[in-house]
Amino acid sequence: MPQTGVGGHWKDRLPPERAYKRRAGAAAPAIEQDRAAGGRNQRNVDLGDGRLARASITLRLYRSTRRIRAYLRWSKDGKTEERYVCEVESDSRKQNLAEAWRQARANGLLAEEKLPPESTASSLDVRASMRGNRGKNTKPELLLRSLLYRRGMRYRVDIRPIADVRRRADLVFPSDRIAVFVDGCFWHGCPDHYRPAMKNADFWREKINSNKARDAETNEMLAAAGWTVIRVWEHDDPARAAAQIENAVRRKRGSAHLVATADARRSGH
Incomplete structure (x- = not known):
């Protein structure tokens, strides 16, 4: 009987590539991230100086432990920064990205973007x-x-x-x-x-x-x-x-x- 818990069902085997690798012919990376996060404007991190940066989730396989870890990545002043988010365990990359975005939001790693007062857009x-x-x-x-x-x-x-x-x-x-x-x-x-x-x-x-x-x-x-x-x-x-x-x-x-x-x-x- 497979173990439960994060990564438990990969105890005796490596996760399938479809759990973390982008497949050939998949949607462009930006679209994939937008869909997983729930929208383009749900992907922001606060740079701490009044600016926001658009972030992405990267999934990495650690073969020695058979775990997939999710990291939040963004750019600040030309330098890439990164923050560990969580481990994910679905056999689907789509589901793992969505779960990582949910965890990033729950952990307070994301910033809310607001409409400027002069905007006439509805969202x-x-x-x-x-x-x-x-x-x-x-x-x-x-x-x-x-x-x-x-x-x-x-x-x-x-x-x-x-x-x-x-x-x-x-x-x-x-x-x-x-x-x-x-x-x-x-x-x-x-x-x-x-x-x-x-x-x-x-x-x-x-x-x-x-x-x-x-x-x-x-x-x-x-x-x-x-x-x-x-x-x-x-x-x-x-x-x-x-x-x-x-x-x-x-x-x-x-x-x-x-x-x-x-x-x-x-x-x-």
């Missing part, structure tokens, strides 16, 4: 989403552009893919006819992070639904004109998004080369 989650996409040159856009540039990709920024259609894309590869949009979670109704506003609910619901309809219409218009549309959420892993975009561009260029070669052979050149 912290809504405010964070609204601030996530304020226009061009957002942080997710800049990071994605930097990664693509390092991969040798060249593109145009914030232009109309089709000159006479009033729709602008965040990144455009004109010769490849690829348009990239980096969508903010609040303004574009992200299924993972969008939280309906409580204040002026009807207005915001209509606004977000209108934005989503416009996005769908833009996709259709560009596709009908022979463009490939790639949409990236602001919370997406930027490295993964950059790889997706690069692969799409290289596939287009490879196809174009094959077509040009076939045409040349048919014409006898």
